[in-house]
Amino acid sequence: MTNVYSFDGILVFGLLFICTCAYFKKVPRLNSWLLSEKKGVWGVFYKAAVIGTRLHISVAICCVVMAFYLIFLK
Template identity: 90%
Template sequence: MTNVYSFDGILVFGLLFICTCAYLKKVPRLNSWLLSEKKGVWGVFYKAAVIGTRLHIAVALSCVAMAFYVVFLK
């Protein structure tokens, strides 16, 4: 179990947030509702979705590395 207040917990949360937003960008109803704003607080979801779609290989490798770290090393 990772703690949100530790550095590795923040990394896990960030990776899961980016992956979730990138997935939600592919769903048409949620894309128009959640990811329509590009500025402000709601713009964070849009920016995370853009990071997840443009850097999908790096995000996927980071998720695999973090999963290995959480399961075997922590």
């Protein structure tokens, strides 16, 4: 179990946030509702979705590496 206050927890949270926002971008109803703003606090969701869709290979590799680290090394 990782906590949010450790560096591992922050990395896991960031990866899951990027993956979730990229998934929201593929769902039409959630895309128009959650990712319509590009600036401000709600713009963080949009920017995470853009990172997730443009760098999907890198994000997937980071998720696999983080899962391997959390399961076997920690």
